Amino acid sequence: MRIRAAAAGDAPVIAGxxxxxxxxxxxxFTTDEKTVAGIEAxxxxxxxxxxxxxxxxxxxxxxxxxxxxxxxxxxxxEHSIVLTEAARGQGAGRALMxxxxxxxADQGLHVMVAGISAANPGGVAFHSALGFEHVGRMPQIAxxxxxxxxxxxxxxxxxxx
Numbered sequence: 001m002r003i004r005a006a007a008a009g010d011a012p013v014i015a016g017x018x019x020x021x022x023x024x025x026x027x028x029f030t031t032d033e034k035t036v037a038g039i040e041a042x043x044x045x046x047x048x049x050x051x052x053x054x055x056x057x058x059x060x061x062x063x064x065x066x067x068x069x070x071x072x073x074x075x076x077x078e079h080s081i082v083l084t085e086a087a088r089g090q091g092a093g094r095a096l097m098x099x100x101x102x103x104x105a106d107q108g109l110h111v112m113v114a115g116i117s118a119a120n121p122g123g124v125a126f127h128s129a130l131g132f133e134h135v136g137r138m139p140q141i142a143x144x145x146x147x148x149x150x151x152x153x154x155x156x157x158x159x160x161x
Contacts, residue, residue, distance in 0.1 A: 026119035
């Protein structure tokens with residue numbers, strides 16, 4: 001398996017992986033599917049912050065961007081990680097996150113945030129194993145597929161205070 005910078009040519013595959021998660025799971029609260037053009041634009045707007053894992057094709061994708069707007073949040077980022085169903089539990093997610101965490105730290109960023117659906121306990125366990133700490137839970141913050149969903153917030157400090 002290889003981790004490399006995402007390129008515009010990866011956008012159709014990334015859209016397919018991401019849209020399957022949007023359609024078929026409660027792991028994300030959105031119902032708006034990603035477009036190839038939107039993903040191409042995201043990759044272009046986030047140089048050094050978008051990667052893919054590949055081995056006989058793209059297995060998954062990670063990216064991060066500022067957690068919230070405003071200068072006070074300039075060193076805090078939130079990430080998105082999306083894997084094919086077949087890639088889950090095979091090490092691609094860990095490899096992608098290690099690249100994202102190390103690069104963010106190298107860029108002088110201080111905190112990486114994970115917003116995880118409570119309907120995704122595997123995602124919570126995954127982030128815990130990477131050293132993310134549970135910092136909050138927002139009950140019934142979203143509704144999808146006729147269900148109220150909780151948001152679990154986790155974070156990892158990337159540098160000393």
